[in-house]
Each structure stands twice: as C-alpha cells, then as structure tokens.
Amino acid sequence: MTEPRGKRQNIMTENSISLSTHNGIVIPDNWAGYNLDVFSLPSHYCEDLECVFIPHGVIEDRTERIANEIMKDLGDNHITVLCVLKGGYRFCTDLVEHIKNLSRNSERFISMRVDFIRLRSYCNDTCMDEMQIIGGDDLSKLSGKDIISTGRTMSALLSHLGKYNPKMVKVASLLVKRSDSNNGFKPDYIGFEIPNKFVVGYALDYNEHFRDLHHICVINENGKLKYKV
Ligand code: HPA
Ligand code: MG
Numbered sequence: 001m002t003e004p005r006g007k008r009q010n011i012m013t014e015n016s017i018s019l020s021t022h023n024g025i026v027i028p029d030n031w032a033g034y035n036l037d038v039f040s041l042p043s044h045y046c047e048d049l050e051c052v053f054i055p056h057g058v059i060e061d062r063t064e065r066i067a068n069e070i071m072k073d074l075g076d077n078h079i080t081v082l083c084v085l086k087g088g089y090r091f092c093t094d095l096v097e098h099i100k101n102l103s104r105n106s107e108r109f110i111s112m113r114v115d116f117i118r119l120r121s122y123c124n125d126t127c128m129d130e131m132q133i134i135g136g137d138d139l140s141k142l143s144g145k146d147i148i149s150t151g152r153t154m155s156a157l158l159s160h161l162g163k164y165n166p167k168m169v170k171v172a173s174l175l176v177k178r179s180d181s182n183n184g185f186k187p188d189y190i191g192f193e194i195p196n197k198f199v200v201g202y203a204l205d206y207n208e209h210f211r212d213l214h215h216i217c218v219i220n221e222n223g224k225l226k227y228k229v
Contacts (some may be wrong), residue, residue, distance in 0.1 A: 024190035048223025068096030090203035
C-alpha cells in the first residue's frame, strides 16, 4: 500500500520545529516543507518550485505575534517604520497593519510614519559584494525618532542610519538564514530562522520573479535555470 502523498512531511511536530524566543521559530535543516499540491499556487510556478516552505497563514500568525512584542517594547514612543524594498514590503505592510490594529484596540495610540528604502545585493541566488542603498529621501528626519527596520542586509544599512542619530533603532526581519557567511548580525525581532536554502515568495524574489507568490517556497533547479539572467 502506498502512503498518501505528503502525509509524513505535512506534520509539524514538536520535535521538528522549535521556538526559541530570540531566534524566532527555528526551522531545522531537514524540514522538507509541504507538497505543492496541498496549497493554492499559481500553476505557472509549479514546475519551478520544490515545496511550500512556510505557508502564508503561518507567516501571518507569526507576524501578528511580532507586532505584539513590538507594542510591548515600544512604551509611549512613536515610530518611523523604514521598510526595506522590495523583499520586505509584504512583511512590513502586514506588520504595520497588526501594530495599527493593536494600537487601535488599546489605550495607547502609537503614531507611525512609514518610509521606504531599497537595497540591492543579489543577482541570481548569489550575494554581490557591493550593496546599493537607493531611496529613503527623508532619512534626515529620523533624528531623535525610533525606527523599526524590516528586512535583511542590515549591517551596512545600520551604519548608514547611524549618521542620522536616531534615538533608537530596532530591526525586525521575517527570516534569518543560517549560513556560514552570516556576519553575526542579529535582528531584534525574528520571524523564522531558516536553513541555507534560496526561498521565494511573499515579496522575496529570484531575479524579480516569484514576488507575487502567497507562500514562502523553495525554488528548484528548474526555476533557477529558467529565470537566470
Ligand atoms: N530569497 C530571496 N532573496 C534572498 C534570499 C533568498 O533566499 N537570500 C538573500 N536574499
Ligand atoms: Mg532580491
């Protein structure tokens, strides 16, 4: 008798996925993800993906919890949210929405400004040496404000931001990748710590493709070849 497809890998057991408050939800190296045919995906992407690595609903729920933690830590401070485009835009939008809802439903009203910055550091699935910082025209107004940045490649950005003397800077990143080349930088808020796999979807791209995917998925060799530049 054959086992139903995906049965085994679709169970997130306590042994396979752990939560360490500071590292976020730690997804182990042997996490195989979910079969593509158990979730809705645009059919034109199906041949280019290996699996659904983190389903959209799980991302949503984790983001809500991070918003909760940010609200607790904020006190009465007002914030400027600096969204790192393009990969951080979905997480940023959802996080801001959750913070707004929490603020609306509590006694504390948090005023928020949202600004955008763009970093470009990847070609195909390889990190380029030079990181470009584009945009963020209002950075001079960060002086004396609290910032929550959303995204990756943060060390260079943080030293750039330091020039504007912000009162406090906090970094929220949905994903942190376990990788040998990690420079040790750790965000203040982490959604998931993931293995060193190239993931796409939920605004993360491979050469500008896959940003519109709802879930975070692992790209396969076929996809890498098809969208290589
Ligand atoms: N996906 C998309 N962009 C990235 C990744 C990834 O896994 N790692 C660094 N930039
Ligand atoms: Mg990218």
